Amino acid sequence: MRTYDDTMFIDTFEHEYTWLNGFMRNVKRFTLRKAVIDGEMNRSWTYESLNKEANRLANALQNLGLQKNDVVMIALRNCPEFCFSYIGPRKIGAILLASNFNLASGEFALLINHNKPRAVIYSGMISDIMAEAEQLAQWKPEKFILADNLENHSLPSGHISYEDFIKNSSDEEPKINFRPHIYDEVLRLCTSGTTALPKSVPLNDINEVLSAHDVIMHYPMNQNDVTLNMTPWFHRGGCHSGGVCPTFYAGACAVVMRKFQPSNALEWVEKYKITYMMGSPSNLAMLCLAQKKSHKNLSTLKGLVTMGAPLSKADCIHYMEVLTPNIFNGYGTTETFWNSFLRPYNLPDGAGSVGTSCTDDEVRVVHLYENKKAEPEDCVPCDNVSEGEIIIRAPEKTTYSYTNDEKQTREKFYKGWMYTGDTGVWNEELIVTVRGRKDDLIITSGENIYPTQVEEALNEHPKVKDSIVTSLPDTVRGQVVVAYILPEDKSLTIRELFEFCTNHKMLSIYKRPRYFALVDELPHTATGKKKHFEMKKRAVKDLEAGLLKKD
Known part of the structure; x- marks a missing residue:
């Protein structure tokens, strides 16, 4: 009562x-007041x-x-x-x-x-x-x-x-x-799953309001700001990290960029007096190269915000010197938006980590078990050494569900937490550093790719017996897809594989392997699981040895 x-x-x-x-x-x-500019x-x-x-x-x-x-x-x-x-x-x-x-x-x-x-x-x-x-x-x-x-x-x-x-x-x-009603679903976003069907993430009205508040509070943002997102708005990071959701809620102005072009982005900062730009680390790298040539006036920038991957200290210092000292780095998921945040005063010293939890959120690192979830209180030691799974509590920004997918909902959400599948460590100040993925996810140019889906497509080729898909580091895209192929028919060629992937109706452009290798065997565990992590380490050596082939 x-x-x-x-x-x-x-x-x-x-x-x-x-x-x-x-x-x-x-x-x-x-x-x-201007709300949208189509440059x-x-x-x-x-x-x-x-x-x-x-x-x-x-x-x-x-x-x-x-x-x-x-x-x-x-x-x-x-x-x-x-x-x-x-x-x-x-x-x-x-x-x-x-x-x-x-x-x-x-x-x-x-x-x-x-x-x-x-x-x-x-x-x-x-x-x-x-x-x-x-x-x-x-x-x-x-x-x-x-x-x-x-x-x-x-x-x-x-x-x-x-x-x-x-x-x-x-x-x-x-x-x-x-x-x-604030619990009405108003927006549904997509995030990659282990199959060709992207998982559908429902967001309700209060998720939208409080996601906007999160940005307005953390930047901060107000009606005098002008935003430019260098990544697509269909992403949670694109839509909510300075995208249309917080921009229109704050009364600010959004500049439309259909396709990222560094020269245009820099020119528009001057022309439209842009205050916040959002993009992936690869966007920032290309902006730096363009700015060294053009020397545009970027003094209006109050924030250059990046998500999708941590920044190295060297890169962070470089961006701060060439572009703006006002660098932000967020970490989160499609389901929960961003949940930890590095602000300009955390950088460059904090670069490499994802920082501490956002104001209304909590990020923890819990123990990893092979056949069960750790309880939310079952945390690894805060010693920056013990590795575990990163979990997120953000009830204001998620519905803790997937549309028509009870299995994935049960696997990902538990007792008010999202189990991200990312692995990491944390220290005594609860600063989290990401180490890798439980499920071998590949992220290329901000897009999530599950190896199993690409493998399923490759294995449809009549001359392919089996495959393992992994990744290589890439300075522009972050990672690129690599496929090791065990042929069923020895006449199989790399050219045939490239053509097959190009025409496959379940392989988006960004999911198509950029490198192939034909091999005599694929490594498996004693229980028959493919050793993706082993192949990831091998791919670096094979590239140096010239064993990976491009079309």
Whole structure:
């Protein structure tokens, strides 16, 4: 029993403390302030005009028959239509599924079957892939909508252009017959799994609000800021780390970058007075090379934020000298956003680690067991030597679940914690350093790749008996994929393998091996498991010896 009347508080908090209400406050407060800048096309939208575009999309979807909890899938590069799609569907209670636009047609088909979207909005550059995905998918969305078609790709049969889809749609607020709730699912992101089907990560409205708060608090961010994300917005790090979620919630301005180009990024910092840039360590490395040639004025930068991998001390010092002393490095997951954070005052001395837990989060390192999870309290010693699994508690930024996947949900989430699969150590100050992966995950240019999925694809080749997929370090991408092939037919060639991967409907471009080696045997444990870690060490030596072949 409460000591006061909590009725109004509960009613207001649960139904009105939503991301959309925060955005609408900014539409009123900052009506004519720029919300979106499309530098490539020399266009911009104020908060008022952004809201009207979102309404046009919302009303068009509603006219199509979409309603609360229906799914709208997008496969969009960073573009204005991404911004409209981020806001529009939630105005009618629909769920936005933001997918990776780099997927292969078969992967798109699996995603469509699993999530059952009623409408799909995609960038023109993948029109052929999406047309093929439509044919492969068993679930048939009512509309496929081609957007952001700067290259003038042809419209597949039966599809409609974004402009035609919203042409007769009102820019007034759509009428709804439900009352929003902070636990409503509003966004669904994707993260790689052990199969070709990406895991679907549901996020509710309060996750969105508190993810925005996290950024606003940690940067900090306000309505005077201008953000540029050098990585795709469909990632949690792209969408939430200074992307559209916190930017529009704070009343700031987002600059659209469809494809990362270092020279453009530096030029736009000067032109638009960008205050926060987000990207992977490889983005920062390329920015450095470009800045040494161009010497742009980067004095407006209050933060250069990187996620996806720890920074080495040498790299960190280099970036601080060439780009800005205001370097941030976050660590987290698609499921939980970022959960530990290194700020400029932690660097460069703290480089190499992922720092300590964010304000509302907790990151621990627990013991590793072969056949069970460690209890959340079963921590390894804080000696910076004892290695364990990194687990994360972030109830404000995760739903602790996957869509229609009870098995993965049970495996990853336990007693309010997410078990990341990352291994690491920590010290007496609870500063965590990542050491590797339990499951041999490969991360290339910020994209997660599970070796088993690539192996399954390779093993479909009639001349392949078996394979092991691992990785090599790469200065640009972080890691590249390497495949060791045990041939079934000795006539198999590396060229055949490259062609097979290029045409495989379950292998996105970034998942395709860049190096191959034909071998007489593959190493296995006594229980028959492939020794991925052993092959990872071997790949470095084989590259130096010239035993790995590129096309």
